[in-house]
Amino acid sequence: MAEQGRWITKDRRRIFIKAGGGKGKGVVVAAVAALAVAGGAGGVGAFGGAAGGGGAASEALAGNAAGDVVDSLPGRSLKTRRAEARESAKRGKAKEAWSRLKFKELKREVRRLEREGDCVAAATDKVREFLTRTPCTSLDRMVLAVGDGHRNAAVVSVVRVGFRSKKQAKDFEAVEAVQGSGDVRPLDIAAVLGIAGLRMTGLHYESRADGTGMVVAEADVAAGHVDQGTLDALADVAAYLPVK
Numbered sequence: 001m002a003e004q005g006r007w008i009t010k011d012r013r014r015i016f017i018k019a020g021g022g023k024g025k026g027v028v029v030a031a032v033a034a035l036a037v038a039g040g041a042g043g044v045g046a047f048g049g050a051a052g053g054g055g056a057a058s059e060a061l062a063g064n065a066a067g068d069v070v071d072s073l074p075g076r077s078l079k080t081r082r083a084e085a086r087e088s089a090k091r092g093k094a095k096e097a098w099s100r101l102k103f104k105e106l107k108r109e110v111r112r113l114e115r116e117g118d119c120v121a122a123a124t125d126k127v128r129e130f131l132t133r134t135p136c137t138s139l140d141r142m143v144l145a146v147g148d149g150h151r152n153a154a155v156v157s158v159v160r161v162g163f164r165s166k167k168q169a170k171d172f173e174a175v176e177a178v179q180g181s182g183d184v185r186p187l188d189i190a191a192v193l194g195i196a197g198l199r200m201t202g203l204h205y206e207s208r209a210d211g212t213g214m215v216v217a218e219a220d221v222a223a224g225h226v227d228q229g230t231l232d233a234l235a236d237v238a239a240y241l242p243v244k
Contacts, residue, residue: 060107060194061223064147072099082233089240097237098146101230106145106153109192110243113139119161125182130175131161138162138213140243143187145195145222146234152224154231155193156238157186157200162213173207173214186218195222204231206239215239 073081085100098104113119119136120128140160147153161184163169175181190196204219217239219231226234 060145061147061153062106064106064149064153064223065151067149069102069104069147069149070099071102072096078229078233082236085233085237086240089237092242094241097241101233101237103146103148103154103234106147107193108142108144109187110140110142111187111192112141119184123182123184125180126178127172127176127182127184130172131184134163134168134171136161137164139184141187142241142243143189143192144238145193147223148226150224152226153222154219154226154234155189155195155198155200155222156217156219156234157189158215158217158238158241158243159184159186160210160213160215160243162211164212166209166212169209169212169214173209176214176216184216198222204228204235206232206235208239 073084076084081100081102085097088094088097088100094105113136116135119131119139122139122141123131138160139162140158142158144156144158145153146156161169161172163172176183186200189198189200198220200218200220202218205216206218207214207216209215217235219234219238221231
């Protein structure tokens with residue numbers, strides 16, 4: 001019997017979201033075209049991470065070796081940490097949210113819609129066609145670097161597309177979720193964070209409705225080691241943070 005779920009496309013990669021999980025959230029179980037492992041320091045890993053070597057990358061991850069991350073939930077399971085961090089994010093308390101996952105924010109960049117055509121320019125394929133017919137009213141994109149204070153770090157991307165009505169947002173989600181339909185691209189990580197060679201794989205992904213808008217968050221390794229469960233939690237929590 002075929003697995004229940006749906007295919008989506010993130011950054012032109014086909015990803016299968018398995019049905020199930022808490023509160024109706026799917027679980028990513030497969031992707032076509034995972035990144036190849038690059039050799040040498042600063043290489044990109046199979047799940048998209050890039051080592052924070054010298055130059056601009058080191059600056060972006062500065063302060064991530066201080067061992068100063070506060071664990072606000074000592075001894076708690078990842079499931080508990082994730083739930084508590086999500087509630088902190090809903091209250092707009094980013095620092096508290098990250099500390100519940102044993103991370104701290106290292107760097108942040110936010111870009112907002114400036115021209116009417118920004119949404120279309122940032123989109124691809126059928127998503128672009130939809131936004132041409134149904135213009136967005138807002139496009140907020142945020143990218144963050146977070147670290148555990150011991151040289152392990154992740155990059156988290158959040159994209160929120162706003163519309164005039166909930167129906168338009170729902171129609172947008174229906175298009176965006178279809179395999180091969182395209183996407184609204186996240187901010188360029190090399191340009192805004194100074195971490196070259198890192199691509200968001202879409203393997204750790206969370207989306208949700210937000211009034212008349214739709215929010216998509218993704219997380220990937222930037223340096224060292226961050227396990228897959230934690231990356232999923234980072235994306236989940238980020239989806240509830242205000243983009244500012």
